[in-house]
Amino acid sequence: MxxxxxxxxxxxxxxxxxxxxxxxxxxxxxxxxxxxxxxxxxxxxxxxxxxxxxxxxxxxxxxxxxxxxxxxxxxxxxxxxxxxxxxxxxxxxxxxxxxxxxxxxxxxxxxxxxxxxxxxxxxxxxxxxxxxxxxxxxxxxxxxxxxxxxxxxxxxxxxxxxxxxxxSDNVAGTLWAKLILNCAYNAMSAITQIPYGALVQGQGVWDVMRDAANECLAVARAEGVTVPGDPWAAVERIAATMPTQFSSTAQDLARGKPSEIDHLNGFVVRKGQALGVPTPVNRVLHTLVKLLEGKLTPTAPAPESGS
Incomplete structure (x- = not known):
């Protein structure tokens, strides 16, 4: 083929x-x-x-x-x-x-x-x-x-x-489950330029990630999407299974390139506005990454990835 x-x-x-x-x-x-x-x-x-x-x-x-x-x-x-x-x-x-x-x-x-x-x-x-x-x-x-x-x-x-x-008969829900992972990790890794395993050792990081994930879940439910499994357990597993991984958003910013943040946390913010669901944590994460994107000054590059 x-x-x-x-x-x-x-x-x-x-x-x-x-x-x-x-x-x-x-x-x-x-x-x-x-x-x-x-x-x-x-x-x-x-x-x-x-x-x-x-x-x-x-x-x-x-x-x-x-x-x-x-x-x-x-x-x-x-x-x-x-x-x-x-x-x-x-x-x-x-x-x-x-x-x-x-x-x-x-x-x-x-x-x-x-x-x-x-x-x-x-x-x-x-x-x-x-x-x-x-x-x-x-x-x-x-x-x-x-x-x-x-x-x-x-x-x-x-x-x-x-x-x-x-x-899966619920690929839409599985896409949302992956979006929750991205919204929890990508912006935080990008803002700090820290890989997942070290990132979650920071004070208050798990709480911010949980808040971002819960907002995503609320928007998904309002959209009529059933997210399979235990999304928060999946978030916790990522730090353990990919401890040295930088998010794709972190890698884009390190190279001075525009990221996909508008389609991750930004998407959740827009969808939340349309559905009347508050998304303050995702809004802050999206806003901070957009501010950093505005600089577009390459630093020492993190490894490139598509996740």
């Missing part, structure tokens, strides 16, 4: 690399420095259990998506419409576009822009770009997807590539 990765950062390179290693024809669509490195030596796929150079195609041009049966859509939430417009003229009519993005509304936004089938995937992986064409995997890697005519095929394909995939 030909598979394209649109937005080949840390998340896209990890999953694209695992699929290419399993024998699929994969093309990465990404930035020139990563594309050049992959063309020269293959993708360096550096995981907890192996390190390999994986040969695959790479391009800076969305036209090379042509002929792909599956597109892993991994661009930043801020670029969803732009990325969709770039690839729309080149997508096969029967292609499946799978959104592997932060936030809860990207699938709806893609469906408004594309005629092809669009599905959501909830991503749980700790990765970074350790250099051009070099993806470093720090842990986890599972996906949660919604049921579809192709879900069994995706479970089998990813499973053969070493990527666990769960099919």
């Amino acid at each position: 030909k598979i394209a990765v649109m937005g080949a950062g840390a998340v896209g390179c990890y999953y694209g690399g695992m699929l290419a290693r399993a024998g699929h024809e994969v093309v990465l669509i990404g930035r020139a420095r990563h594309v050049d490195a992959v063309r020269r030596r293959g993708l360096v796929l550096d995981t907890l259990s192996f390190k390999e150079h994986v040969a695959m195609a790479a391009s800076t041009d969305a036209r090379d998506i042509a002929g792909a049966s599956l597109v892993l859509f991994c661009v930043k939430s801020t670029d969803t419409e732009t990325g969709a417009a770039q690839m729309a003229p080149h997508l096969a009519d029967d292609a499946l576009v799978l959104s592997l993005q932060n936030g809860v509304d990207n699938t709806e936004r893609l469906r408004a822009s594309l005629k092809q089938e669009v599905g959501a995937a909830v991503v749980y992986v700790a990765t970074e770009m350790a250099g051009p064409g070099h993806v470093q995997h720090h842990g986890r890697g599972e996906l949660v997807i919604g049921p579809s005519a192709r879900s069994d095929e995706l479970v089998a394909m990813f499973g053969q590539a070493g990527v666990p995939v769960q099919v």
Whole structure:
């Protein structure tokens, strides 16, 4: 199967690399420095259990998506419409576009822009770009997807590539569960430039994170979304399972790049306003990150990641 990765950062390179290693024809669509490195030596796929150079195609041009049966859509939430417009003229009519993005509304936004089938995937992986064409995997890697005519095929394909995939009837709730994790950690890690394990050792940090998570839950309930499991237990587990991980928001700010904060805490604030649900903690976190974004002065970069 030909598979394209649109937005080949840390998340896209990890999953694209695992699929290419399993024998699929994969093309990465990404930035020139990563594309050049992959063309020269293959993708360096550096995981907890192996390190390999994986040969695959790479391009800076969305036209090379042509002929792909599956597109892993991994661009930043801020670029969803732009990325969709770039690839729309080149997508096969029967292609499946799978959104592997932060936030809860990207699938709806893609469906408004594309005629092809669009599905959501909830991503749980700790990765970074350790250099051009070099993806470093720090842990986890599972996906949660919604049921579809192709879900069994995706479970089998990813499973053969070493990527666990769960099919959920409540993928919307699972997206909100991931959003809660992002809203609890991303801004705090970005503001402090501290990884998760050290972050939660700070005085009062758990209380702020719990308040942010509870606001998210209140907004989800007002929206009619059932968030599965124990969201707070999931928040607590992240610090234990990804102690050295910097949030993607922290990494963006360290590089002087705009973040996805408008689609994380900012989304919760906007949705809360629309539903009449107060979100003061998320408002403060969103506001502080936006102030730091206004500086856009690169510092010593934290590892790049898509989580």
